[in-house]
Amino acid sequence: MQGNSFNDSIPPSLxxxxxxxxxxxxxxxxxxxxxxxxxxxxxxxxxxxDNNSIHGEIPTQIGNLTNFHxxxxxxxxxxxxxxxxxxHLKWLTLLDLGQxxxxxxxxxxxxxxxxIETLLLNNNYLSGQIPPSIRxxxxxxxxxxxxxxxxxxxxxxxxxxxxxxxxxxxGKFPFGFPTRPSFFLLDLSDNNLxxxxxxxxxxxxxxxxxxLSYLDLSNNKxxxxxxxxxQMDRMNDPNSFANNIGLCGMQIKVSCEKVPSEPKLKxxxxxxxxxxxxxxxxxxxxxxxxxxxxSTVLVTE
Numbered sequence: 001m002q003g004n005s006f007n008d009s010i011p012p013s014l015x016x017x018x019x020x021x022x023x024x025x026x027x028x029x030x031x032x033x034x035x036x037x038x039x040x041x042x043x044x045x046x047x048x049x050d051n052n053s054i055h056g057e058i059p060t061q062i063g064n065l066t067n068f069h070x071x072x073x074x075x076x077x078x079x080x081x082x083x084x085x086x087x088h089l090k091w092l093t094l095l096d097l098g099q100x101x102x103x104x105x106x107x108x109x110x111x112x113x114x115x116i117e118t119l120l121l122n123n124n125y126l127s128g129q130i131p132p133s134i135r136x137x138x139x140x141x142x143x144x145x146x147x148x149x150x151x152x153x154x155x156x157x158x159x160x161x162x163x164x165x166x167x168x169x170x171g172k173f174p175f176g177f178p179t180r181p182s183f184f185l186l187d188l189s190d191n192n193l194x195x196x197x198x199x200x201x202x203x204x205x206x207x208x209x210x211x212l213s214y215l216d217l218s219n220n221k222x223x224x225x226x227x228x229x230x231q232m233d234r235m236n237d238p239n240s241f242a243n244n245i246g247l248c249g250m251q252i253k254v255s256c257e258k259v260p261s262e263p264k265l266k267x268x269x270x271x272x273x274x275x276x277x278x279x280x281x282x283x284x285x286x287x288x289x290x291x292x293x294x295s296t297v298l299v300t301e
Contacts, residue, residue: 008032010054015040024048026072031055039064046070050096053077058097063088074120075099082126087112098122098144105129111136118142122168125149130158142166219243225256 009032014023020041026048033056038044045067055077062071063085071092078100086095087109093116102124111133113119119137122144129152130145140161146168158167215235219242226232226241226249236251248256 010035012037017041019043021067022046025052027051029053033057034059034062036061038062041065043067048072049076050074051076055079057081058083058086060085062086066090068092070094072096073100077101079103081105082107082110082121084109086110089113091115093139094118096120097124100124102126106131106134108133110134113137114139116140117163120144121148123147127151130155132157134158135161138163140164144168216240217244221245222247225249226251 008030010025010030014020015037018040021043022045023041024046027050030049030052032054034054036059038059039061042065044065046069047065048070050072051074053076054073057080058073058078060083063083066088068089069091071089071094074096075098078097079102081104082097082102084107086092087107089095090112092113095113095116095118098120099122102121103126105128106121106126108131111131114136116137117139118141120142123146126145126148127150130150132155134140134143135155135157141163143158143164143166158164210231212231212235215232218240222241222244223246226235226247228250233250238252241247241252248254
């Protein structure tokens with residue numbers, strides 16, 4: 001029933017289908033609230049309600065659906081807090097609540113989702129700090145928390161996950177830094193980073209990212225000598241270092257004997273778009289994340 005332009009509330013008759021295992025009514029015009037009848041679908045394993053106009057809060061009864069594997073509710077008008085009862089979904093591998101109006105702090109209980117591989121909470125109004133309980137998600141492959149109201153430091157343990165390959169944090173956090181050499185794409189643009197390289201917030205550990213093939217430090221307040229080394233010498237796109245206070249180095253063909261006050265993009269040249277910031281699809285969750293070949297850090301505004 002995906003993409004059929006249904007423009008009413010969720011049909012009550014659906015809640016009598018007690019043996020239903022998958023329900024996809026995404027990309028419609030469905031309005032109304034969840035109600036409490038979802039708790040009747042005890043055999044449901046996959047639910048796709050994304051891209052509708054469902055509003056109100058997530059009912060606590062959703063925690064009764066303990067057979068859930070995938071739950072996609074993104075791009076609706078869901079509000080209030082994430083209910084702690086979601087932590088009862090012990091088989092859940094994908095939870096997508098992105099692009100809603102969720103508020104309050106992330107519940108500590110969310111760390112009980114021990115099977116979770118993809119956790120998408122982007123584009124909400126979540127506040128507080130990243131809960132330490134997330135480190136219990138030992139199978140986590142993708143974490144997207146960008147565009148929320150989170151505060152505090154980005155915990156360094158986020159970079160120590162053996163399974164994590166897609167990390168999108170967004171915002172202007174003080175943060176630790178990845179040391180695991182398998183990261184090959186690193187975007188720290190638009191983050192108000194400041195200081196003198198290499199003693200600044202971008203430390204010598206950049207040299208240890210042996211598989212690094214893309215680096216973007218543009219639109220910060222960095223100055224000084226750009227690191228050199230086996231990987232850093234190949235980071236030679238000037239746009240990746242543009243709009244800082246005063247960087248120099250062979251990568252941008254600027255001598256450190258005379259550092260310009262404000263290197264900028266060439267006139268008329270737009271900064272390249274980042275297709276990976278447009279969101280995560282189900283296909284990516286199945287193909288890209290599970291393969292484990294991609295390691296990415298996105299820390300953009």
